[in-house]
Amino acid sequence: MHRFAIPPWGILAGLLLSFCPPAAAQELGVFTTIASSDHVEFPSPAGFGGSALFEITPSLLVRLAFQRISDETLKIGTVCRIYSPRIECGPEMTETSITLTGLRAGLFWAHGAGDFFRFRLGGGGSFNQAGAEANGVSGRRADFLLSHGASLGAFGRVSIAVAPYASIPFRITGGFTSHWAFFDVCSGEDPPAYDPLCETGRFTEFEIGLAYEVPRG
Numbered sequence: 001m002h003r004f005a006i007p008p009w010g011i012l013a014g015l016l017l018s019f020c021p022p023a024a025a026q027e028l029g030v031f032t033t034i035a036s037s038d039h040v041e042f043p044s045p046a047g048f049g050g051s052a053l054f055e056i057t058p059s060l061l062v063r064l065a066f067q068r069i070s071d072e073t074l075k076i077g078t079v080c081r082i083y084s085p086r087i088e089c090g091p092e093m094t095e096t097s098i099t100l101t102g103l104r105a106g107l108f109w110a111h112g113a114g115d116f117f118r119f120r121l122g123g124g125g126s127f128n129q130a131g132a133e134a135n136g137v138s139g140r141r142a143d144f145l146l147s148h149g150a151s152l153g154a155f156g157r158v159s160i161a162v163a164p165y166a167s168i169p170f171r172i173t174g175g176f177t178s179h180w181a182f183f184d185v186c187s188g189e190d191p192p193a194y195d196p197l198c199e200t201g202r203f204t205e206f207e208i209g210l211a212y213e214v215p216r217g
Helices: 009-018
Strands: 027-037 046-057 060-082 087-113 117-136 148-162 170-182 200-213
Touching (some): 060 117, 087 148, 117 170
Antiparallel strands (some): 027 046, 046 060, 117 148
């Protein structure tokens, strides 16, 4: 059972881009992420992403990013031989694989020391899709009734970009982000089922990457 339909990623990306200035992207980047979280299913996720920066003024930027992180956990869960109705259910060691894929848009203040060093501070919102699969050691599906769902989010971010060689249009980037995903995928059962996507998750993310400065026309 899904709380939301499959999110229209293409339409959403187009809407986000429509808020950007008509000029071409100032910077295109890729990055890898390691994170920690207070969410039970995302204790130490890791992943990757890509981003584009658009300049509104020399000190004001719009950043669009796509990011995907994943994690695996091993713990005691409930598995059943048959669901709806549940038959032969019991505790068993289970392994859960979960991903969080999202689009983010934010507004940033930028400050630079020439072309060598640039500092950016800001925040914005996100649209996320979580998906999980949980199975017991017997191979039976775990009691993870609502394992997929969409959510909105908010984030704050600080980052730096360093250009070691002025003649090469690439920068090494690093960032720190606090991201809140407002999960609201709840079964509404009484007694409640195990609904880990029914509460807000806070993610502390560290990233490092490489960005290409697009030549100005």
